[in-house]
Amino acid sequence: MRFEVLVLGNSSATPIFERHPTSQVINYNEQLFLIDCGEGTQMQLSRYGIKSNRIDHIFISHLHGDHYLGLVGLVSSMHLVGRKADLHIYGPAPLQEILELHFKYSETVIRYNIIFHPTNPEKEEVIFSSRMMTVKSFPLIHRIPCTGFRFDEGKRSASILAEKVEPLNIPKPYYSLLKKGIDYVDPQGNVHQAAALTVPGPASRSYAYCSDTVRHPIYLPSIQGADLLYHESTFLDEMRDRAKETFHTTCLEAAEIAKESQVKKLLLGHYSARYKTLGPLLEEAQTVFPNTELSIEGKWYLV
Amino acid sequence: MRFEVLVLGNSSATPIFERHPTSQVINYNEQLFLIDCGEGTQMQLSRYGIKSNRIDHIFISHLHGDHYLGLVGLVSSMHLVGRKADLHIYGPAPLQEILELHFKYSETVIRYNIIFHPTNPEKEEVIFSSRMMTVKSFPLIHRIPCTGFRFDEGKRSASILAEKVEPLNIPKPYYSLLKKGIDYVDPQGNVHQAAALTVPGPASRSYAYCSDTVRHPIYLPSIQGADLLYHESTFLDEMRDRAKETFHTTCLEAAEIAKESQVKKLLLGHYSARYKTLGPLLEEAQTVFPNTELSIEGKWYLV
Numbered sequence: 001m002r003f004e005v006l007v008l009g010n011s012s013a014t015p016i017f018e019r020h021p022t023s024q025v026i027n028y029n030e031q032l033f034l035i036d037c038g039e040g041t042q043m044q045l046s047r048y049g050i051k052s053n054r055i056d057h058i059f060i061s062h063l064h065g066d067h068y069l070g071l072v073g074l075v076s077s078m079h080l081v082g083r084k085a086d087l088h089i090y091g092p093a094p095l096q097e098i099l100e101l102h103f104k105y106s107e108t109v110i111r112y113n114i115i116f117h118p119t120n121p122e123k124e125e126v127i128f129s130s131r132m133m134t135v136k137s138f139p140l141i142h143r144i145p146c147t148g149f150r151f152d153e154g155k156r157s158a159s160i161l162a163e164k165v166e167p168l169n170i171p172k173p174y175y176s177l178l179k180k181g182i183d184y185v186d187p188q189g190n191v192h193q194a195a196a197l198t199v200p201g202p203a204s205r206s207y208a209y210c211s212d213t214v215r216h217p218i219y220l221p222s223i224q225g226a227d228l229l230y231h232e233s234t235f236l237d238e239m240r241d242r243a244k245e246t247f248h249t250t251c252l253e254a255a256e257i258a259k260e261s262q263v264k265k266l267l268l269g270h271y272s273a274r275y276k277t278l279g280p281l282l283e284e285a286q287t288v289f290p291n292t293e294l295s296i297e298g299k300w301y302l303v
Numbered sequence: 304m305r306f307e308v309l310v311l312g313n314s315s316a317t318p319i320f321e322r323h324p325t326s327q328v329i330n331y332n333e334q335l336f337l338i339d340c341g342e343g344t345q346m347q348l349s350r351y352g353i354k355s356n357r358i359d360h361i362f363i364s365h366l367h368g369d370h371y372l373g374l375v376g377l378v379s380s381m382h383l384v385g386r387k388a389d390l391h392i393y394g395p396a397p398l399q400e401i402l403e404l405h406f407k408y409s410e411t412v413i414r415y416n417i418i419f420h421p422t423n424p425e426k427e428e429v430i431f432s433s434r435m436m437t438v439k440s441f442p443l444i445h446r447i448p449c450t451g452f453r454f455d456e457g458k459r460s461a462s463i464l465a466e467k468v469e470p471l472n473i474p475k476p477y478y479s480l481l482k483k484g485i486d487y488v489d490p491q492g493n494v495h496q497a498a499a500l501t502v503p504g505p506a507s508r509s510y511a512y513c514s515d516t517v518r519h520p521i522y523l524p525s526i527q528g529a530d531l532l533y534h535e536s537t538f539l540d541e542m543r544d545r546a547k548e549t550f551h552t553t554c555l556e557a558a559e560i561a562k563e564s565q566v567k568k569l570l571l572g573h574y575s576a577r578y579k580t581l582g583p584l585l586e587e588a589q590t591v592f593p594n595t596e597l598s599i600e601g602k603w604y605l606v
Contacts, residue, residue, distance in 0.1 A: 014380050015346050021376075039376040040343040043318050063408040065379050073324075073342040073372050077317050094408045101404055105366040105397045107447050144410050 001029045001132075003153060003205050003303040005228065007269065007295040008044040009036075012234050012248075013066045014273040020044055020297060021066035022211060022270060024230070025055070026151060027300075028133055034058045035149060035209055041070035042077050048298050053083050057128060059135070060091030060119075061211060062146035068095065072102045079110045086113040090127050090137065092145055093118035121145035124222050130154075138222035140213035142247045148210040150222055151303075156201030164197050207303045208263070211270050214247040220261050228303045229263040230295065232270035236284055239272075251281045255288035269295035304332045304435075306456060306508050306606040308531065310572065310598040311347040312339075315537050315551075316369045317576040323347055323600060324369035325514060325573060327533070328358070329454060330603075331436055337361045338452055338512050344373035345380050351601050356386050360431060362438070363394030363422075364514060365449035371398065375405045382413045389416040393430050393440065395448055396421035424448035427525050433457075441525035443516035445550045451513040453525055454606075459504030467500050510606045511566070514573050517550040523564050531606045532566040533598065535573035539587055542575075554584045558591035572598035 004027050009020035021038025025045070032055045034041075045052050052074060060068050068091070078087065089095070096116045103110065117127055119137045128135035132154040137147040158179045165175070170192065174184050177194075184192045208223040211232035223229055235243045237252035249257070251268060258266035266289050268281055275281060278294050285292040293301070307330050312323035324341025328348070335358045337344075348355050355377060363371045371394070381390065392398070399419045406413065420430060422440045431438035435457040440450040461482045468478070473495065477487050480497075487495040511526040514535035526532055538546045540555035552560070554571060561569035569592050571584055578584060581597050588595040596604070 014383050016349055018346075018350070020346065039373060040346055043321075043323065043343055046319055047321070065376050065405065065409060069372070069376050070342060073368050076368050080317050092408070098404055098408065101401055102368065105395070105401065105447070106368060144408070 003028050004300045006300050007297055009038050010269040010295045012270045012272050016273045017276055036061055036067045037071040038066045039069040042074045052078055057088045059149050063092050083112045088115045090117040090119055119147050121147055138219055141216040142212045151207040153204040158198040158201045161197055205303045215249050215253040223261045226263045228265050229258055230267040233268040234270050234272045251285040255285040258289045266292040267295045306331050307603045309603050310600055312341050313572040313598045315573045315575050319576045320579055339364055339370045340374040341369045342372040345377045355381055360391045362452050366395050386415045391418045393420040393422055422450045424450055441522055444519040445515045454510040456507040461501040461504045464500055508606045518552050518556040526564045529566045531568050532561055533570045536571040537573050537575045554588040558588040561592045569595040570598045
């Protein structure tokens with residue numbers, strides 16, 4: 001079951017060196033989610049072959065331009081290419097007012113439904129839930145209200161051990177119950193334990209997204225144990241004071257956070273315009289948390 | 304004296320095939336003006352080596368997203384890179400409200416002055432004037448209020464005919480008066496006619512910009528005789544009905560407009576997403592107006 005993240009933009013506020021403002025696509029079993037939507041996101045989607053109308057859920061962390069200025073353009077283009085499906089947007093409450101002002105003056109009547117879900121920057125909340133995926137928003141600490149997002153996969157199905165089940169002549173309709181851990185009782189009253197007839201499903205996976213934020217313990221419980229953590233790492237640690245002042249994080253801090261929250265892998269991003277080459281950012285983080293990777297635009301990362 | 308136009312985006316509303324929404328830079332004698340500012344303009348400026356802080360005047364035609372959604376990002380980036388100079392923005396009145404709403408929710412206090420000049424979509428007006436350049440806005444006919452822009456160079460200086468002036472021992476300070484056509488009277492009372500001692504300056508040049516608009520006679524006087532006319536040409540003429548319906552122009556119509564208004568050269572642009580290759584658009588226009596060129600992103604066009 002595919003669970004991957006495509007990085008569309010890894011730049012901080014001033015895009016430079018062909019890096020773009022923040023946006024990411026999550027592909028979970030061919031269902032696409034978008035996190036943040038910086039300026040140019042619709043062009044980046046097109047560049048990397050993602051049809052925008054496959055996206056039904058968009059999550060916006062906060063209202064700094066580099067995280068949302070591509071939203072009006074994307075939503076308008078979805079309209080122009082004939083979208084009919086509902087679009088769910090999750091983000092800070094005033095985002096709705098901003099969208100509506102654009103539509104008012106461009107005299108645009110979007111031909112599909114936009115369902116707006118205001119996020120809560122004060123506490124963790126479940127904002128989306130389907131059979132196989134739960135998304136939570138949680139508070140980050142930035143200059144303006146901001147939330148991170150965590151994507152948790154549902155429990156993955158166990159597999160039937162055919163060589164054990166078939167000789168017992170268990171009727172096929174019971175297989176799905178066995179997979180759920182429900183024992184089978186045959187007509188003679190014999191109990192066949194599900195645990196003995198199945199292999200447990202693989203562990204459920206989780207992806208956590210933190211951008212933008214200063215380092216702060218408040219959000220550690222929300223990212224605890226994630227398989228993949230994307231954490232902003234705007235600066236090298238020599239700029240730690242500047243990071244604090246601007247409510248951002250250094251690479252070393254991101255690595256320390258990854259370690260403290262026991263995530264399996266760290267993905268860096270939201271690079272300051274002062275860094276043309278990114279090698280030193282990775283090296284710094286790896287001194288504390290070796291399983292770190294640089295997010296590169298156009299690349300898919302396994303969760 | 305340089306007078307050129309750099310096309311940053313030539314796409315209509317849905318950007319595709321690596322084409323970008325509308326934006327252009329005018330370089331007049333190293334003073335830069337920006338016309339329209341579609342999503343991604345700041346990245347396009349960076350791609351083509353234009354420092355955004357060299358731009359002091361931005362002209363926005365109308366409030367469809369593909370003509371202005373890059374403005375908030377550009378203005379914010381100018382702030383982030385330490386701009387101090389005033390920035391003049393000319394555009395539809397509600398643009399100011401849109402900008403202010405973004406700054407309110409992103410809690411941004413721009414550190415330089417933005418001077419907003421609302422344009423008048425009802426009649427032609429001079430909106431900018433310097434010693435060597437006058438800019439007018441004029442009404443176009445689109446689904447929402449929209450203006451074109453015309454850039455007229457001031458009178459260009461005559462040149463002194465050194466071989467005629469030097470034998471007369473005319474004092475150097477009088478040269479600039481001769482260039483302006485003022486005759487020199489020597490101490491003996493002899494009149495030396497400026498016309499005989501100078502070569503007239505080259506003709507003044509003009510650039511007209513029309514995007515977006517349906518074909519309409521109302522704006523022909525405003526573009527009359529321009530050296531270079533950029534005119535939107537969203538569709539091939541087989542889509543003439545669709546062009547009317549959406550208040551756009553076909554390539555053939557753009558060529559007819561160029562002919563009727565006696566411009567010297569026509570530049571096509573604002574291409575619909577339905578055209579991957581642009582050759583047929585050019586061919587169609589050239590059947591009526593041979594001196595037509597396709598606008599290509601990243602290319603400078605002489606006025």
